[in-house]
Amino acid sequence: MQAIVFTRRGGVTTVRRAERSVPVPGPGEVRVRLRVSGVNPLDAKWRGRADDLEYVPHHDGAGVVDAVGPGVDAARTGERVWVWGAGWQRSEGTAQEFVVLPAELAVPLPDNASFELGASLGIPALTAHRCLTLGEGGPQRLGPGALAGRTVLVAGGAGAVGNAAIQLARWAGAAVVTTVSSPEKAVLAKAAGADHVVDYRAEGAAEEIRRFAPAGVDLVAEVNVAQNSALDRAVLAPGGTVACYATVDGEKLVLDIREMMMSNFRWQGVFLYAISAPAAENGVAAVSAAVADGALRCGAEAGLPLHRYPLDEVVAAQDAALDPAVIGKPLITLP
Template sequence: MRAVVYTETGPSSVLRLTERDVPEPGPGEIRVRLVRAGVNPTDWKFRAGGMPGGMSHPEVTPGQDGAGVVDAVGPGVTAHEVGTRVWLMLVQHGQPHGTAAEYVVVPAWKAQPLPEAASYDLGAALGVPAVTAHRALTSGDVERLWPGAMEGLTVLVAGGAGAVGNAAIQLARWAGATVIATVSSDEKGALAVAAGAHHTVNYRVGDPAAEIAAITQGGVDQVVEVAPAQNDDLDRKVLRIGGTVAIYANNGGDELTLPLRATFSKNLRYQFILLYTLDDHLLRAAAEDVTAAVAAGALRVGETAGAPLHHFSLAEAAAAHDAVEQGAVGKVLLDIAGS
């Protein structure tokens, strides 16, 4: 099979396309013939050596997310059958080989059914963004997402045009929340609206805190935060008493300083999120809810969903990594096989 690998961390040029044996599933595992693979910021950060564990194995095939068809099942697997369409999450985590390959073997629980109406593009775009968004949305007043679960709540999504922001908008809207997205331009505002945001606020213009306060009654319940070092003052101003800030990235700075009295006087909660250290029961809950949202047609990709798609061939994996590193708006995908 064809697979993209690297044997040392560094720039995207360390990636090379090679031939490897098709892997065999062991107990509790399945093999998936991949059609699409998603590329996320975490992929290039591991490859570049910017995150611990980038070279935890002598050879690494990058890629946490993907979609394809179950090709073989190992002993003890009963939840999947050969020929089942699936979407994958956290594939390379804990093993050397990820989704930038024609076949991959994964623990069966990391593969979720992909409804027939859902494209492989959508399946490969779920994973890291959607599971992160789910954890962010369920770190406050609700534990699971379903229609009506967030009815009456207001969610502020920082960076509404990003991949996690896009997923958070769609999931929060599906769950019944009123969604406000902060954006840096009219173009990104249009993407957030396409994703389903009820309101957008350009944080570079005027007084965003006053604008958000005018939209809400009593403040925001939940913030999905991508840039806490930059946005904490804004978040604290607009959150209601007892609100939650869910932080999943460090855009805009690595250090966050909190004014203690102003923060604890509102009884705020701060939830930090990294999928690689998240308890399995939270990952499984997210996978179930995301799959339900997909089945309901509540999660989409493409221009009309505010998530433009950027397709690269498997041989162009380095260019795909570069596109993500350079801030491509939307979702970067590797086309591995015809759909």
């Protein structure tokens, strides 16, 4: 099978296309014949961080189960699946034709959902779900009506996590306001389903959000808390939560302790691979239900343009995932 292999030694990262043996699933594992590999900013940020490590990158993907190991129901063979977490603490990610992984990380994908959608779920959708379930008294698992009566602010509504957060929040019945930085991104955020879109760089952004949510927003899914903390504080309702899921190395956040106490504000960090097993299971179940309901979509018509790359262009796809000028989701189409 064909795979892209990254190696870092002596501070130098090399990338090569390799012909490898097709792996055999062990106990509790499945083998997935991958059709699409999803590319996330995390994949590019981690590129070459560890010396003396050879690995196949990427955590997300979609394809078909073509073999199962001992202890796994043989009926899963032939099942369409979306894959998440394939490369976490393992050297075998999804930038290859076949991947073996624990059976629970290969989640059934409905027939009406494309492999491109399946590969776009994973880290973005599960991170969005976690952010949306951290509010005071909020649900542990999203579903229709689970956020009814609540107002959610999604920072960066044209990003992959922001797009998923808008779609999931709307599916769960929330009123959704989102911030963007350009008219082009505003169009995409509206396509995702946002009720109201605000340019966060414009003067009076907080007042604009407050006009939409006079009592304040209950929850913020935040992509850049260091930059946006003042805006978040200005629009949070008493008891509100800011769930932040991204940062740049070295960024600091300074908060007014008295303000936090008097308003019962909550500032919550989110790193998908450090959440509890029940929280991950709830996320997988909710994302799967949203896909089955047609509430999670991809493509420009859903606010998430797709950028397709062949296997040989993994580095270009990763660079695109970090490039602020590239709006949308990079995907690797497997041969």
